[in-house]
Amino acid sequence: MTKADVVNEIAQNTGIDKATVLATVESFMDVVKNSLIRKENVYLRGFGSFIIKERAEKTARNISKNTTIIIPAHSIPAFKPSKTFVDQVKK
DSSP states (O other): OOHHHHHHHHHHHHOOOHHHHHHHHHHHHHHHHHHHHTTOOEEETTTEEEEEEEEOOEEEEETTTTEEEEEOOEEEEEEEEOHHHHHHHHO
C-alpha cells in the first residue's frame, strides 16, 4: 500500500477531500520525522511507537578486500508495534 492508497482510503472512509487528507498525512509524517530528529520518541497508544535505537560501535569485515573496518556508534529510527496491534496481525 502506497501513500496515495492510504490517502484514497482515508478520503473514502471519512468523506474528506483528498487534498486535505494528503496534507494531513504529510504533516503527520513531518511531525514524526522531526520528533525523531530531536531524539524524541513518538507513542501512539494502540498502534505503536516510533523510537530511536542507539547502535554501539562495532568492528566489521570487508570480505572482498580482507580488511577490518570500524562502524561508529549511531542512532537509527525504528517502529515498535503495540501488543494489541501485533495480536491483531497474528490472527
